[in-house]
Amino acid sequence: MPKLCSFGCAPNGSSIHFFPNAFKFPECFKAWVTLVGGKLESASDYEYYQKKLICDIHFTPEDRVQNNRLKAYAIPSLYLHETPNNSPVHEVDCNIHFDLSDLLLSALLLSTI
Ligand SMILES: [Zn+2]
Numbered sequence: 001m002p003k004l005c006s007f008g009c010a011p012n013g014s015s016i017h018f019f020p021n022a023f024k025f026p027e028c029f030k031a032w033v034t035l036v037g038g039k040l041e042s043a044s045d046y047e048y049y050q051k052k053l054i055c056d057i058h059f060t061p062e063d064r065v066q067n068n069r070l071k072a073y074a075i076p077s078l079y080l081h082e083t084p085n086n087s088p089v090h091e092v093d094c095n096i097h098f099d100l101s102d103l104l105l106s107a108l109l110l111s112t113i
Helices: 026-035 043-050 093-112
Strands: 016-018 053-055
């Protein structure tokens, strides 16, 4: 099986990473699948994406630990789609949680004044 990046680019010599373990890091795994435009509807979808790869260029230095390995919760964020113009930056689910907790926090602060 040729090693191909799920974003459709041809990895030229850069390292390539398997998708996160769907059992250990389900949220992370789902985020990767969503980013490559896939969906998880059956067990075979999980199996399929568990074998997929994403090359190293999609990760920022902050996503890595030593030896170029990825952090457990690294999410690809660079060159996600090869579009001629600048595509909008993707939003990962956890941003919503941050917004929510901000709202809760301000509500809490307001109620204590
Ligand atoms: Zn790639």
